[in-house]
Amino acid sequence: MSEEQQPQNPGATPLPAGAQQPFGIPEPDPRDVRRSRTLRASGILAVVLGLSALVLPTRFVVESPGPAFNTIGEVEGTRLLSISGEKTYPTSGTLDMTTVYVQGGGQKRLPFLSVLEGWVSPHQDVIPEELVIPRGTTSEETSEQNTVAMDDSQQLSTAAALTELQIPFRQSLTVAGFATDQNSQQVEVGDVLLGINGKPIVGMPDLRAALKAAGDKPSELEIERKGKKQTVTVTTTAGAEGQRQIGIYLGNTFKFPLTVKFGLENVGGPSAGMMFALGIMDKLTPGAMTGGKDFAGTGTIAVDGTVGPIGGIAQKLVGARDAGAEYFLAPADNCSDVIGRVPSGLDVIKVETLQEARTTVEGIAGGKDPASFPSCG
Structure with missing residues (x-):
């Protein structure tokens, strides 16, 4: 359509020769343009953040x-x-x-998307990482x-x-480590517990019973260390439930x-x-x-x-x-x-x-x- 054939728009400002604004559309307000650009940028940022959240590592x-x-x-x-x-x-x-x-968990944390799949699946469970891998443990x-x-x-x-x-078989309790320093000078890791206060130790029930009977008094613990028998004196403390504790981690050995x-x-x-x-x-x-x-x-x-x-x-x-x-x-x-x-x-x-x-x-x-x-x- 030639310029002479365009209908007249009495409310529009005449355009200079060569202007390209489409016929019948007023020039936009610059403030509207800035607002539109801001909204578009915010929308793009929200999408990027949302997608990033799906791949960020989680503690599940x-x-x-x-x-x-x-x-x-x-x-x-x-x-x-x-x-x-x-x-x-x-x-x-x-x-x-x-x-x-x-x-x-640990150094192999899952992205949120994988955790979301676990929540949806009827055969999977999602649990906090610290219930499986304690904090500070690799x-x-x-x-x-x-x-x-x-x-x-x-x-x-x-x-x-x-x-x-x-x-029949033989069972022994051995010192596996120390919960406290209480008796760390009296026994060593690897010591085999043979008896306490003159009575043999076959398992944990024997040890617990003897410690309970002794109360807060020291106990004479018979051990075997590197093939040699000896007796050491150990002290106890009261546990949360009243049981006597010697601050030693014990393990089982069997023959x-x-x-x-x-x-x-x-x-x-x-x-x-x-x-x-x-x-x-x-x-x-x-x-x-x-x-x-x-x-x-x-x-x-x-x-x-x-x-x-x-x-x-x-x-x-x-x-x-x-x-x-x-x-x-x-x-x-x-x-x-x-x-x-x-x-x-x-x-x-x-x-x-x-x-x-x-x-x-x-x-x-x-x-x-x-x-x-x-x-x-």
Whole structure:
């Protein structure tokens, strides 16, 4: 359209020759232009900050189902349990120990987007980092601690299995470290505790009872250091619950009449204790404990067979069901954690001791209704 053909706009200011402003649109107010630019910049900044927040590291870890390992079976051609020095018997079915993948924490913090995915997933849990990795502890240190915990649980599982089967062995308490400097000059790391105030020490109950009886008086502690016996005098302080304390971390050492080798690597923590103990018992007794059925479970174990609670049980239930288990042995103290989270087709039975776990497995293997045993959820 030629310039002569344009309609007239009586309210507009005539343009100089060559001006390019479109016909009929007034020139914008400079203040509006500045406001528009500011709003656009703010919007872009908000988007950038929002996207950045999705990739920034967080102080959360995400737990998800891990693999299950048959304690009476093999992993990549290696037996999880190998026993020598005692007659063993064939087994069948499964006695799976269960695991949890833990992502994040320490030097491997997860971005918010990964944490958000964990919150949304029904099979994952998001928990604060410090509940898994205490502040000031590196990921490597936590891994080392988990490895030590697994080694300890393997020794305890052997001791618990032999206790249940009434096979004698020797147990000793040793000095593992110091909680305070109270008796650090009297004993050394590696000392074996033999007796106290004239009475032998077999386990922690013996030591606790003797310290309680002595009250605030010093005690005569008989130890073995580098193969030589000697007696030292230790003092005690009152604990929060009235018990007497000597400020020493103690560990267990055992001398078994047989050798158990564990063929599992890259798995840490103490939670496989009960299932290892059941696997050892199954191999040392005639007949298949499981009757060919598929069991899984979790729980720490003590020398006397006490089963303790663990973390990540909801994820372990999923991992067990994915592996084909039909029955799951859960520590009684974890029952409240599984309510509403039991996978379809999995019976969860609560146990407090190794003896109860054994009775449950043998009972179901013999045809008893799983519902006849105490249930978790």
